[in-house]
Amino acid sequence: MRWSRYFLYTLKEDPAEAEAPSHKLLLKAGFIKQVSAGIYEILPAGWRVIRKIESIVRKEMDRSGAQELLLTVLNPAELWKETGRWESYGNELFRLKDRNGREYCLGPTHEEEITDLVRKVVHSYRQLPLILYQIQVKFRDEKRPRFGLIRGREFIMKDAYSFDADDFSAMMSYENMKFAYDRIFKKLRLNVIMAQASVGQIGGTQSHEFIAFTDYGEAKVGYCKNCGYAANAEIIPLQKPQPQEEEEKPIEKIHTPNVRTIEELAKFLSVPPSKILKAVLYMVNDREPVLVLIRGDRDIDENKLEAVLGTEDFRLAGDEEVKDLLGTEKGFIGIFNLPEGVKVLWDNSVYGVKNMVVALNEPDYHYINANPGRDFEYGEFVDVAEIIEGDPCPQCSSPLKVKRGLELGHIFLLGTRYSEPMKAYFTDQEGKERPIIMGCYGIGISRVMAAIVEQYHDERGIKWPTPVAPFELDILCLNMSDPQLTQVAEKLYMEAEEKGIEVIYDDREESAGFKFADADLVGFPYRIVVGKKVKEGKVELQKRSTGERWDVPMEEAIDRVKEMIAEDKK
RNA sequence: CGGGGUGUAGCUCAGGUGGCAGAGCGUCGGCUUUGGGAGCCGAAGGUCGUGGGUUCAAGUCCCACCACCCCGACCA
Numbered sequence: 001m002r003w004s005r006y007f008l009y010t011l012k013e014d015p016a017e018a019e020a021p022s023h024k025l026l027l028k029a030g031f032i033k034q035v036s037a038g039i040y041e042i043l044p045a046g047w048r049v050i051r052k053i054e055s056i057v058r059k060e061m062d063r064s065g066a067q068e069l070l071l072t073v074l075n076p077a078e079l080w081k082e083t084g085r086w087e088s089y090g091n092e093l094f095r096l097k098d099r100n101g102r103e104y105c106l107g108p109t110h111e112e113e114i115t116d117l118v119r120k121v122v123h124s125y126r127q128l129p130l131i132l133y134q135i136q137v138k139f140r141d142e143k144r145p146r147f148g149l150i151r152g153r154e155f156i157m158k159d160a161y162s163f164d165a166d167d168f169s170a171m172m173s174y175e176n177m178k179f180a181y182d183r184i185f186k187k188l189r190l191n192v193i194m195a196q197a198s199v200g201q202i203g204g205t206q207s208h209e210f211i212a213f214t215d216y217g218e219a220k221v222g223y224c225k226n227c228g229y230a231a232n233a234e235i236i237p238l239q240k241p242q243p244q245e246e247e248e249k250p251i252e253k254i255h256t257p258n259v260r261t262i263e264e265l266a267k268f269l270s271v272p273p274s275k276i277l278k279a280v281l282y283m284v285n286d287r288e289p290v291l292v293l294i295r296g297d298r299d300i301d302e303n304k305l306e307a308v309l310g311t312e313d314f315r316l317a318g319d320e321e322v323k324d325l326l327g328t329e330k331g332f333i334g335i336f337n338l339p340e341g342v343k344v345l346w347d348n349s350v351y352g353v354k355n356m357v358v359a360l361n362e363p364d365y366h367y368i369n370a371n372p373g374r375d376f377e378y379g380e381f382v383d384v385a386e387i388i389e390g391d392p393c394p395q396c397s398s399p400l401k402v403k404r405g406l407e408l409g410h411i412f413l414l415g416t417r418y419s420e421p422m423k424a425y426f427t428d429q430e431g432k433e434r435p436i437i438m439g440c441y442g443i444g445i446s447r448v449m450a451a452i453v454e455q456y457h458d459e460r461g462i463k464w465p466t467p468v469a470p471f472e473l474d475i476l477c478l479n480m481s482d483p484q485l486t487q488v489a490e491k492l493y494m495e496a497e498e499k500g501i502e503v504i505y506d507d508r509e510e511s512a513g514f515k516f517a518d519a520d521l522v523g524f525p526y527r528i529v530v531g532k533k534v535k536e537g538k539v540e541l542q543k544r545s546t547g548e549r550w551d552v553p554m555e556e557a558i559d560r561v562k563e564m565i566a567e568d569k570k
Numbered sequence: 571c572g573g574g575g576u577g578u579a580g581c582u583c584a585g586g587u588g589g590c591a592g593a594g595c596g597u598c599g600g601c602u603u604u605g606g607g608a609g610c611c612g613a614a615g616g617u618c619g620u621g622g623g624u625u626c627a628a629g630u631c632c633c634a635c636c637a638c639c640c641c642g643a644c645c646a
Contacts, residue, residue: 012595013582017639143644157646302643407646444646479604513606531605
């Protein structure tokens with residue numbers, strides 16, 4: 001490909017709207033263009049990367065025995081009504097009507113459709129097990145699209161679905177996919193950890209996430225270097241700690257005017273935040289008050305709270321509600337003088353803390369040295385604290401590491417969550433009708449592209465790993481008005497094409513510096529510089545990932561590159 | 571959905587107190603230049619996010635709306 005004819009235009013300045021490195025660099029290097037919030041066009045260079053990612057995924061899926069097909073984007077509402085998700089999926093679902101008023105949605109995922117397909121075709125245990133998959137554009141009207149390709153409202157996804165006759169077989173399919181995912185992320189050169197996860201909206205009995213470590217990830221994963229445990233932070237349990245051994249001091253009421261936050265209070269009273277009882281008032285179903293008590297140095301993980309409450313319909317109480325219900329202000333909410341009808345939940349972290357600082361629902365006052373059993377009684381204990389670095393591993397109690405990451409893949413053992421309501425039954429060996437056991441397995445293809453950029457870039461641009469690079473080699477002719485140079489460059493370009501290298505020839509009428517800067521930014525793994533060394537019969541070979549450079553005789557250059565590419569792709 | 575911010579040329583931005591719409595980069599024409607985003611000369615390019623209001627006069631003041639970005643809760 002000649003760059004002078006190629007639809008690849010880079011930006012000189014950082015795009016104002018981008019923050020995350022992948023977002024910034026993909027825009028700047030001309031891989032994507034924004035159309036509206038969370039909706040992007042993928043330009044030719046970007047599409048080459050996507051297609052390479054897809055082909056790696058495809059190869060491993062096929063190898064695992066899965067079969068590719070293509071489902072529809074336009075899904076009839078009826079299928080979604082069968083599983084109840086037409087309602088429960090909420091505003092995330094893009095809904096529309098045809099000319100006859102019939103309702104559809106743009107597919108955000110395809111459990112319904114695939115189950116419908118399979119129930120129409122599969123009737124016997126002889127047709128199982130079965131794994132089907134597709135690579136397709138998905139639509140989700142996200143509350144908050146962000147970071148470019150990291151969270152779009154329209155994105156490319158590989159989704160696979162397994163169908164088995166019994167639980168054991170389903171487990172085998174699940175394990176099969178686990179291994180396939182492991183191979184896929186290795187081939188994509190991504191640093192990914194597999195973590196236990198919650199089943200969430202999709203439902204099911206078991207799930208794992210594949211999380212790439214990045215600064216702009218939205219997932220938090222806790223993992224243990226000692227025993228290998230890894231899980232999404234929102235499902236890591238925290239037990240009650242050992243009660244503190246400490247002499248109980250007399251309780252005392254202290255005037256704390258305008259001291260509201262934990263930090264202010266800790267400073268004002270000269271106590272560590274861990275001695276303060278933090279009280280947070282939530283409104284469940286818009287009107288049932290629930291008071292959550294947690295240690296002052298801890299935060300509430302609202303995912304855990306959702307699991308405890310059994311509903312996602314809750315929110316922090318407003319200032320007015322706090323005043324109406326408790327007769328006080330935020331900052332002075334406590335366990336004393338609580339009105340009837342306020343449910344109280346104690347987080348495990350509070351257990352056994354002695355000589356606590358506690359508010360009493362009276363503005364500008366706190367108790368110090370409050371002690372359980374003497375000054376107040378515990379209520380129901382729950383686990384709602386956010387995991388922090390150093391918390392004990394639930395398997396071996398070693399301190400956990402906590403890191404941010406980006407969820408690239410998610411696999412679920414669904415059981416009969418879809419086959420039961422949709423009556424996807426088969427006849428077993430005994431002639432009995434039974435629901436098919438299902439699993440589903442997703443990889444965010446376009447998000448993978450962003451994740452690769454997050455893990456492979458520097459201050460000058462992207463450093464594509466060779467297996468996913470838009471082109472493997474960039475030939476730079478530094479002076480297009482020097483016929484000696486253009487002749488050499490042309491020859492190398494032809495030779496590279498002949499030898500099967502994916503090559504782009506920078507034949508643009510631009511200055512040397514311009515071409516170097518673009519080569520760094522776009523991030524081709526190898527570069528051959530045709531410049532003044534041609535007089536000595538040499539060109540310069542450069543490797544983007546390491547910055548290494550070699551002067552090589554012109555006639556050897558392409559073969560050298562070819563070897564290095566082959567090495568990279570192993 | 572709650573909180574914060576931004577909308578002016580293709581891009582990045584400047585335009586106290588209302589008074590002729592600007593710069594750099596890019597683009598087009600010409601000359602010169604070619605190992606790290608070159609230089610000179612000339613030119614084109616704008617419903618100042620949209621609608622309304624105040625005013626002799628609005629990019630600027632007021633109201634409403636829209637879009638985009640960032641922080642929080644959901645997801646691949």
